[in-house]
Amino acid sequence: MRIPPLYQRKGYQRFFAGVAIGFIIGWAFFLFQGGLAHEKLIHKIAKLQAEIIDYKKKNEILTSDDEKANEELAKKFKLHEINVRFSNTSSDKLSNLTKLHLTKAVEDDLEHLIGEDTETIAKSHALLVQAIENKIFELDDEQKYEVQIDHLYLYTGILRIYISAHNVE
Template identity: 25%
Template sequence: MRVPPLYRKPSWQRFLAGAVVGGCLSWIIFLFMFGALQEKQSKKISTQKSIIEDLQNDILIWQKEYKQINQKNAELLIVQNLQVKINNYKKYNIVDSQSIFEAEEAIKKDLNSLLAKDLDTVYKNRELILKTLENKTITINNRRYKLVIKDIFFYSNIVVNLELKLA
């Protein structure tokens, strides 16, 4: 078999030359369109990557703030301080403020177990706390006094206002 001599026929030569030129032009157009689309996609990917990094940084910041707020809320729900105040000591002519201070410190020492406890637990046991304070007798200047609870506030600081009564 022999390849036909097409080089003598100009119609076939034009056809083959047109096919080669058309193939080259279509390849160039394809490369241009593909390159443009790839460039557009790479820009989109890079912008999305930067957006993702920003959002991840925001998430980290939110998580840190969330942990800090939770820690602050946990501290608010724990008894942190006790304040005891005896109000009517002047009624019994007690001028020695050192004795009153020592009595207040003794009461604080009795209530010291409430520190660092859950506020809900302390509030549920308030009747026990009230009975403990009302049954306590204090000796000041060789006189015995009972404590009467005027008011008590439960929060992160427990504030107890007491009055003295002769026993």
């Protein structure tokens, strides 16, 4: 059996040539439209990535500013320093060395408060006053002193205490 020689007929040749040319034109159209759509998507993705980078930078700046503000706020509300000073009324009776030793003893007694919240210290200031006033400080020269708090000031990071001392016999 033999295949009929259809390649010699002009109608079939035109049909197959039209199919081949249509296929080539269709494939070119598909590539052109797909390329345009792909190019639009690439531009859109690049634009969105640039926006994401900008938003990340803005977010980083804002969060770093917030973190700095929070750290400064936390530092403000924590106790950093304790100053003990003698009030003017009791400073005439004691020597300077005794005053120095008493202020150092009171500061050492309150040293555990450094780093605490000022709000907590403010709430328990009565307990703080009683703890200092009820303690008897014994110095190197075997003399015992009782300290009385005249004023207590609590600033943002500083606790300032004005005391007067009396010799306990």
